[in-house]
Amino acid sequence: MNLQRVCRPLADLRLTLFSLGLLMVLVAICTVAQVRMGVFEAVDRYMRGFFVWWHPAALPFPIPVFPGGATAGLLLLLNLLASFVVRLRLVKEQAGLWLIHAGLVGFVAAEFSTGMFAVETLMQISEGQTRNYTESRERIELAIVDPSDAETVSVTAIPASRLRAGRSVSPPGLPFHLITRGYFENAAIAERTTEAPMAVNLATAGTGATRSIFPQEAFGGDQKAQNSPAAFVEVLEGDKSHGVWLLSAMVADPEIVEVAGAKYALSLRHERHYLPFWLTLRDFRHDVYPGTEIPKNFSSLVRLSDPPAGEDRDVLIYMNNPLRYGGKAFYQSGYQGDATTILQVVDNPGWLIPYVAFCVVGAGMLVQFLGHFFGFVPVARGGREADA
Amino acid sequence: MKKWIPWIAMGLAAAYALAGLGRPKYGTDLDWVGVGELPVLQGGRLKPLDTVARNTLLTFRGKQTLRSEEGTTSALEWLLRALADPGRADKDKVFVIHDPDVLGLLGFQVKDKYFSFDDMGPHLERIRDQAERASKIESKQRTRFQGAVLNLHERLMTYQMLRHTVQDPASESFPSDIRAFVGKLGPGREALRASGGKPRAEDPAIAALADSFTRFQLMAQAGYFRFLPPLAGEGKDDWRNMGEGLLVSLSSGEIHPLAGRYAAMMEAFRKGDKGAFAAELAAIREYLGAHHAGVLRQMGHEFTFNHAGPFYRGIVLYVMAFLLVCFSWLRWSDVLGKAAYRVLLVAFVVHTLGLVARVVLQGRPPVTNLYSSAVFVGWAAVLMAVVIEALFRRGFATAAAAVTGFVTLIIAHHLASTGDTMEMMRAVLDSNFWLGTHVVTITIGYSATFLAGGLAHIYILRGVFSRSFSAEAAKSVAQMVYGVVCFSLLFTFVGTVLGGIWADQSWGRFWGWDPKENGALLIVLWDAIALHARSGNHVGEKGFMVMAVFGNIITAISWFGVNMLGIGLHSYGFMDAALFWLVTFILSQWAVMFIGSLPDRKWKSPVGAAA
Incomplete structure (x- = not known):
């Protein structure tokens, strides 16, 4: 009884209408906003949060100005669950409606799950190469590779968010600490010059000692991945400086720093996510329609090897045909030149939820419509009598 | 008498629809159907020459026919002129320019809209400069003028490509050029082989070929579509334009059996020699019929589809149906309502046939791009309305269907002007x-x-x-x-x-x-x-x-x-x-x-x- 009393206001159909309307407004705004800020940022701003925030220059903190997509989703979810308690009755006539609305819960849940747990990364392999890691599209890390052990390579990664100028980082287990002397989200790199006013010359050691960087305006939104960040870090062993080093995502070779008799390789790179298995690109194909530049098909033939699991086989990844392995899915996403493939790697633990939800909704629709057809469900208009 | 009205209306509508299947009319008495059905590879698919003609003229001029003081010219007749007789085609006013700034750039009066290649001649460089500037700007950020000048430049490029597709526009007589090339081919290849991979340019036999090589290479790059079918043992996509076909001869030593025929047909067209034209066309079709019968048949179907214009006829019939419904609300509601419904049925059948024809021709489900979505949205709405009308019999669904069918087909008609509606x-x-x-x-x-x-x-x-x-x-x-x-x-x-x-x-x-x-x-x-x-x-x-x-x-x-x-x-x-x-x-x-x-x-x- 108590449950009924709590649920009754939540189950109000007007709340349904309000939250659906709210969702419509947000979807519309999010779509238009994509032109300016790109899909990812627009979705983060309008759909993923409980509020849409606004940060006026005069205030030190942002203020919520509008409910966000998460709020609309939550309201719909509560409204739906409450109406299960209040309005729908466990009778044969309402079985279809039950199933349809239960399935809808699944879709909302799936989007919550994607927002919270899904990770998308890229894997770029050239023919003949073997890779056991994927790379983040935008996130940058400072990697310190300790090659002293010949058997295993140990990697210490520091996310770029901790590399603010003036801050000190002490990587655990290493005989030195780092102080960031400068961090630039987007910078070009060239031969050292002291004449150009824009040039930043902070490095005192390594290849950076003969180079300058030129800070540039950072890309935002979907173009974030085009930024090429650069950092100046000072390596300190206790109080003893080993120089200021320039690290740039544009430079492929790491800087080698010698501290306490051991050599460490430092580099700034796209965040890597290591996999417990290896992929080797055996062949990449890229077909166009005859006499045009319109892509017809592209496909990657890869060797998947996972010795502990006893897997060693060829897999063909092509459009609409991903490889699903180890909780991740590898999709053919793009290519570079004729022999380098770009796979999109998605780790979404909730990927099956929409499929299940669709089956539930589908079953509900079948029951509902067959019910109309064979006459065991009156041609009712939903929960009209219950709510009016 | 009144009770016959619905049947009469339906009969008239059906007669109008069937008229699309009659023999097409052209300004001159050449075998235009035979020409229009010739297969060419363009935009990634095989299509009849007629389709290329219609789509090209549509992108140039916004219309599928060319109107001038001399009367109406079909797209196909115009295309042949552009391919075979540039001197005449350059005077055809086929380029439409709407943008006032582009008109200003060229110094044209705003009251004119259509221009010929000759009109454009003195301004080509200026257009290219502006287009080059515009192409450096990302398409989303382009101004209206930049978009328009770039578009004009693309059309002019396409036009120039057309001239190089079947012949060398600078040549006096391309068939004799080919014959001369055949004569030089044997000795030239012999000299090349003898040189052991180090050909000397002074060798007269090689020098004679080198000249042709340069010309054919330009034609190969510039050719707009490919009409020489693959030979025995080649892949089914290995169609070639004239330049490509002749270049292949350098390595194979053989001339493509249709290369000379096409060149001769174009020359006959230019000279107005109807007999020679018909003979060459017949020889080409005979060859295609013997080696590529399936392709030729398919081209025939698409030609018929183009000519029947089911969606255009659908538009007219939907308007008729809508007018009849409107009259039925004023007077004779029963009889006119029925007549409207029957005319709608005819329109729907025509619409359906058009849709099915596209599906069959393309080998694709009905919706593949924005154009086909418009055709399909209208079709599905009319289908639903026909069912509703059959159940309720009140005329409302007929009216809604007629308007929806009409509007969506009009939208489709306008979307078609961007090019091939059966693109890959x-x-x-x-x-x-x-x-x-x-x-x-x-x-x-x-x-x-x-x-x-x-x-x-x-x-x-x-x-x-x-x-x-x-x-x-x-x-x-x-x-x-x-x-x-x-x-x-x-x-x-x-x-x-x-x-x-x-x-x-x-x-x-x-x-x-x-x-x-x-x-x-x-x-x-x-x-x-x-x-x-x-x-x-x-x-x-x-x-x-x-x-x-x-x-x-x-x-x-x-x-x-x-x-x-x-x-x-x-x-x-x-x-x-x-x-x-x-x-x-x-x-x-x-x-x-x-x-x-x-x-x-x-x-x-x-x-x-x-x-």
Whole structure:
């Protein structure tokens, strides 16, 4: 009884209408906003949060100005669950409606799950190469590779968010600490010059000692991945400086720093996510329609090897045909030149939820419509009598 | 007498539709059907020369025919002139320029709209300079002038490519050039072989070939389409233009059997030698019939389809049906209503045949691009309306169907001017399974919302402005609208989820908040709001009609608006003129919604009171 009393206001159909309307407004705004800020940022701003925030220059903190997509989703979810308690009755006539609305819960849940747990990364392999890691599209890390052990390579990664100028980082287990002397989200790199006013010359050691960087305006939104960040870090062993080093995502070779008799390789790179298995690109194909530049098909033939699991086989990844392995899915996403493939790697633990939800909704629709057809469900208009 | 009227109307409509199958008429008495059916490879697919002619003229001039003081010239006749007789074709006014700034750049008076290549001649360099500047700017950021000048430049390039496709426009007589080349081919190849991979340019036999080589290479690069079919042992895509075909001869030593024929046919056309033209054409067709009979037959089908113009005839028939319904509301409602319904049936059959023909010709599900979605939206809406009309027999569905069919076919007609409507599918979209399920389902959803909106128009406009709209008739329209909105919700929802599954299969994201996905979601949400509001009695019959009209706005935005955002994986391209019409449509829908929201006392017919 108590449950009924709590649920009754939540189950109000007007709340349904309000939250659906709210969702419509947000979807519309999010779509238009994509032109300016790109899909990812627009979705983060309008759909993923409980509020849409606004940060006026005069205030030190942002203020919520509008409910966000998460709020609309939550309201719909509560409204739906409450109406299960209040309005729908466990009778044969309402079985279809039950199933349809239960399935809808699944879709909302799936989007919550994607927002919270899904990770998308890229894997770029050239023919003949073997890779056991994927790379983040935008996130940058400072990697310190300790090659002293010949058997295993140990990697210490520091996310770029901790590399603010003036801050000190002490990587655990290493005989030195780092102080960031400068961090630039987007910078070009060239031969050292002291004449150009824009040039930043902070490095005192390594290849950076003969180079300058030129800070540039950072890309935002979907173009974030085009930024090429650069950092100046000072390596300190206790109080003893080993120089200021320039690290740039544009430079492929790491800087080698010698501290306490051991050599460490430092580099700034796209965040890597290591996999417990290896992929080797055996062949990449890229077909166009005859006499045009319109892509017809592209496909990657890869060797998947996972010795502990006893897997060693060829897999063909092509459009609409991903490889699903180890909780991740590898999709053919793009290519570079004729022999380098770009796979999109998605780790979404909730990927099956929409499929299940669709089956539930589908079953509900079948029951509902067959019910109309064979006459065991009156041609009712939903929960009209219950709510009016 | 009166009872025959529906049959007479239907017979006239059918006669009009069948007239499309008659023999096409051309200005000159050459075998134009035979020419129009010749297969060429262009834009990634084999198509009859007639299709290339129509699409090219459409992109140049915005029309499928060329009008001048001398009368009307068909696209095919014009194309042959451009291929074979540049001197004459350069005087044809085939380039339409709308943009006043581009006209200003060329120093043309604004009252002119159509220009010939000769008119353009003195300004080519200026156009190229401006186009080069514009091409450096990202397409989204281009101004109207930049877009227009770039477009003009592309058309001029295409025109110049046409001239190099079958012959060298600088040549006095290309067939004799080919004969001379054949004479030099043997000795030249012999000298090349003797030189052991180190040919000396001084060798006269090699020097003679080198000259041809340069010319053919230019032609090979510039050729607009490929008409020399693959020889025995070659892949089925290995079609070539004249330059490519002759270059291959350098390595093979053989001349393509059709190369000389095509060159001779073009020369005969230029000289007006009908006998020689017919002989060469017959020889070409005989060769194709012997080696590529299947292709030639397929080209014949597409030619017939082009010529029959089912969608154009559909437009006319839908207008007839709509006029008959309107008259039926004034007088003779029974007889004229029946006549309208029968004419609508004929229009629907024509529309269906056109749709099926496209599916068969293309080997694809019905919706592959924006153009075909317009054809299909109209078709599905008319199908639903025909079913509803058969059940209710009130004429409302006929009216809504006629308007929807007419408007969607007009939209399709305008979308066609961007080029080949049977263009090839990009890799991501190249999946008949998903095109057949997701795209078709969602498009049916669009149709249903438009049909519901159309029926709601009838309810609102007749309810407010006429006294003859009975409460009982209103109720049955309202029932139709409710049913169609349910149907729309079902199809847009299923279609959206199928799209999600496709997206998950293609790039691992069930839901990516892509503009096109969001558009479909908006329709689902709006249908859900409307149905819940009605079932919970939060709106009455009239309110529900107003909501159904708003569904038109949402669907139009979802269908076209997102393409205008110019972003997202699904976008087909930017359309300026379409934006104007979209805004006009949305304003008109707001107006109808406003009328529908007038208080009861303003309604001339007492409807919807007891909702």
